[in-house]
Amino acid sequence: MIAFHRVGLEYPRTKTKALYNVSLEIKKGEFVYLLGHSGAGKSTLLALVLRRLVATEGAVYFQGQNLKALRGDQVALHRRRIGMVFQDHRLLSDLTVEENLAFVLQVQGVPRKEWEVRIAQALRRVGLVHKKRAFPEELSVGEAQRVALARALLTDPPVILADEPTGNLDLDNALMVLEILKAAHARGATVVVATHARELPEAYPARTILLKAGQVVRDERPGGDGSIRVKEGV
Numbered sequence: 001m002i003a004f005h006r007v008g009l010e011y012p013r014t015k016t017k018a019l020y021n022v023s024l025e026i027k028k029g030e031f032v033y034l035l036g037h038s039g040a041g042k043s044t045l046l047a048l049v050l051r052r053l054v055a056t057e058g059a060v061y062f063q064g065q066n067l068k069a070l071r072g073d074q075v076a077l078h079r080r081r082i083g084m085v086f087q088d089h090r091l092l093s094d095l096t097v098e099e100n101l102a103f104v105l106q107v108q109g110v111p112r113k114e115w116e117v118r119i120a121q122a123l124r125r126v127g128l129v130h131k132k133r134a135f136p137e138e139l140s141v142g143e144a145q146r147v148a149l150a151r152a153l154l155t156d157p158p159v160i161l162a163d164e165p166t167g168n169l170d171l172d173n174a175l176m177v178l179e180i181l182k183a184a185h186a187r188g189a190t191v192v193v194a195t196h197a198r199e200l201p202e203a204y205p206a207r208t209i210l211l212k213a214g215q216v217v218r219d220e221r222p223g224g225d226g227s228i229r230v231k232e233g234v
């Protein structure tokens with residue numbers, strides 16, 4: 001689904017090298033944590049998958065397609081295959097919850113007659129049907145993040161990328177967010193969660209790719225017996 005082949009990324013203005021020789025493969029239907037300290041390169045890696053950035057060395061593939069080759073409209077179409085969640089909810093403050101969701105459906109060209117059902121389903125999935133007429137500032141931080149998840153899941157994209165989705169949340173709310181991501185995974189989505197919080201893989205063990213100073217230093221999967229199989233220095 002997602003493959004990095006010897007990817008390097010240098011930010012052009014500052015000449016900061018954020019990723020070095022990253023090779024990894026994430027298969028369809030996997031749930032993966034991207035773990036690393038601040039500055040390790042997690043957001044940069046996700047930005048490459050979204051095609052906000054283009055690799056300066058090597059190549060990033062999405063469903064077998066080299067993202068570097070995408071042009072104009074193809075970039076927008078590519079991004080529709082991805083549901084993105086950030087640390088801050090990034091909801092539009094002058095729109096209600098349901099209007100925020102409708103806005104996405106409109107931008108994505110979903111027929112209006114489908115909106116009501118889709119919005120109701122998305123809000124049911126995050127347990128916030130009763131908040132559909134609320135404005136973002138009328139929500140708690142945890143609720144706002146769950147609406148952001150509803151927005152990302154609205155069109156059932158095959159891939160969900162979450163960048164520190166629990167960064168602003170206490171443990172209870174963080175686990176609620178994780179449950180929603182797990183449910184999307186159970187429905188077949190490929191899910192990548194970038195985080196520095198080890199509590200998340202502890203609560204829900206899954207493959208964990210550890211990034212350190214722009215390099216993949218570990219790639220470990222929980223074994224069937226709960227043990228961790230470690231592949232060092234990939």
Ligand SMILES: Nc1ncnc2c1ncn2[C@@H]1O[C@H](COP(=O)(O)OP(=O)(O)OP(=O)(O)O)[C@@H](O)[C@H]1O
Nearest residue numbers: 011014016018036037038039040041042043044045
């Ligand atoms: N737009 C940018 N221009 C220049 N350098 C950048 C830019 N964004 C990030 N960097 C640098 O790239 C490196 C990796 O940053 P990145 O944001 O990918 O790390 P991160 O692991 O996501 O960190 P955090 O958890 O703090 O978000 C850092 O050295 C950072 O300073």
